[in-house]
Amino acid sequence: MEFYNTLGRSKQEFKPIKEKEVGFYACGPTVYHYAHIGNLRSYIFMDLLNKTLELNGFKVNLVMNITDVGHLTDDADDGEDKMEKGARREKKTVWDIADYYTDAFMDDIKKLNIKKPGVICKATDHIDDQINMVKEIEAKGFTYKTSDGVYFDTSRLKEYGELMPNFNPGDLEGGKRVSLGDKKHVTDFALWKFSKPGEKRQMEWDSPWGRGFPGWHIECTAMGCAFLGKKFDIHTGGIDHITVHHTNELAQARASFGDKHANYWLHNGHVLVNNEKMAKSSGKFIKISDLEGKGFSPLDYRYLTLQTHYRKRLNFTWESLESARSARLKLKNKLSGLKQEVYEGGVSNNEYYDSFLSALNDDLNTSKALAVLQELIDSSIEGSVKKFLVLEFDKVLGLGLGEEDVVPEDVYELGLKREKARELKNYEESDKLRKEIRKLGFEILDKKEGFEIKKL
Numbered sequence: 343m344e345f346y347n348t349l350g351r352s353k354q355e356f357k358p359i360k361e362k363e364v365g366f367y368a369c370g371p372t373v374y375h376y377a378h379i380g381n382l383r384s385y386i387f388m389d390l391l392n393k394t395l396e397l398n399g400f401k402v403n404l405v406m407n408i409t410d411v412g413h414l415t416d417d418a419d420d421g422e423d424k425m426e427k428g429a430r431r432e433k434k435t436v437w438d439i440a441d442y443y444t445d446a447f448m449d450d451i452k453k454l455n456i457k458k459p460g461v462i463c464k465a466t467d468h469i470d471d472q473i474n475m476v477k478e479i480e481a482k483g484f485t486y487k488t489s490d491g492v493y494f495d496t497s498r499l500k501e502y503g504e505l506m507p508n509f510n511p512g513d514l515e516g517g518k519r520v521s522l523g524d525k526k527h528v529t530d531f532a533l534w535k536f537s538k539p540g541e542k543r544q545m546e547w548d549s550p551w552g553r554g555f556p557g558w559h560i561e562c563t564a565m566g567c568a569f570l571g572k573k574f575d576i577h578t579g580g581i582d583h584i585t586v587h588h589t590n591e592l593a594q595a596r597a598s599f600g601d602k603h604a605n606y607w608l609h610n611g612h613v614l615v616n617n618e619k620m621a622k623s624s625g626k627f628i629k630i631s632d633l634e635g636k637g638f639s640p641l642d643y644r645y646l647t648l649q650t651h652y653r654k655r656l657n658f659t660w661e662s663l664e665s666a667r668s669a670r671l672k673l674k675n676k677l678s679g680l681k682q683e684v685y686e687g688g689v690s691n692n693e694y695y696d697s698f699l700s701a702l703n704d705d706l707n708t709s710k711a712l713a714v715l716q717e718l719i720d721s722s723i724e725g726s727v728k729k730f731l732v733l734e735f736d737k738v739l740g741l742g743l744g745e746e747d748v749v750p751e752d753v754y755e756l757g758l759k760r761e762k763a764r765e766l767k768n769y770e771e772s773d774k775l776r777k778e779i780r781k782l783g784f785e786i787l788d789k790k791e792g793f794e795i796k797k798l
Contacts, residue, residue: 343398343703346653348505348584348607349592353705356606358575364395364402365574367566367604368459369583372409373443374428377450378620378627379643379658380613384580386644386740387610387652387706389456391578393738394702405569406459410440410466411545412535413558417586419491419525419532423555429544436544440466450630453640455740461569465561469547472556472564475598476533476549484597488524491535492551494593497527501596505589505607531590532557559590566591566603577604581611581653610652617657633663635792637757641742642667648708648739670741671751676719677732677743685730694718698735711739749795753784757795760786 343356358364368388371377388406395402415421428443429436444464451458465472476492479485484498496502503509536554537546546555566574572595579588588607595603612619620627630640646666650656689695694714701710715735718728736743760775779786779795787794 365570366576369579370406372413374424404459405461408464475564496529563594581609645670680725680729683726685726
């Protein structure tokens, strides 16, 4: 197996610390709002990697955090905590916001056929672990205190910036002011933030430095150590984490115990919508419920992401999602027509299985893996063998190919036409198309946004 390791910027053979066991930490969501489809690409990638490792016979200990405190609205440690902002937006407590959006996130990953991580840990459950790690970093001489918090002095760590390409230590400008205090260098970051004088936060704790809350980065280093040890195999996240969050996580590990924490740092690319970036701050982003509202399955989006290599930028359009939906339905329909006999021959010495595994083991080359799947389903091999192999492949791809909910393309096309008629308030045409859909054995259900088609 080979993966592209951001730490070293090259494709490297995967060699776990323990034979046939993998320690795997994935950066989880900040639960102040719904996850958008760009966020969720990271967890599809996490899931694909997890299942590929399992396919190769590894026992995977997958840990994912839930950020429910400490993630500020500005990467320069300025602004307010995103959780407090979410609570104010919805006039709820921070704890209610965290619970609600954690549940929403878990619903989303279930719909995307993402296997639930073995460990899901919340930052607020590990405040003591974070405080203890800050103490260790302080004892090693890597911190300083300002009026608004305890900061990590990046100039003290010679390895700082090792994840970032072309990082120049000369960029550590002195005296850069931020609104809540003075940082010595622009890359310095908060380990512990103080509550503002006279302001009562909903989430704050006592610490050796003063009452306040942890910085965003310390939670992942502390919880990674708590569940996987000081050194483990794989750390994943979005490409946007490279320059700030993961760089600072790695710095904390170096300062605290003198090692690189994870041996392999893997990052997935951005998702754009019509070549523009989504932003939760503006409210302009696409959620799983938005896809469902237009009649799409979340698994259509999963298929769309697999068509592009995880490290590449993905440009989402409704037209590309429609194409992905059509391709996924064709696979499902072809599979449903195959023999029902159980095949018990296994996968040994099967050229299709070997090609599929080889594609995934080459830095998760999902476009090639999908090509192998298509070649298999179009082949002339015996039907029960074909069905067995397709379902084996789908244990990793997670496209729901064996689920008995096939909606033929012509029925779905009628649904789209009816939706257009409804938008134009052509109710006569809308009723006519509903009857046509019923004649074909399906019922169309109107949703607040879009529609859903079910078998009668």
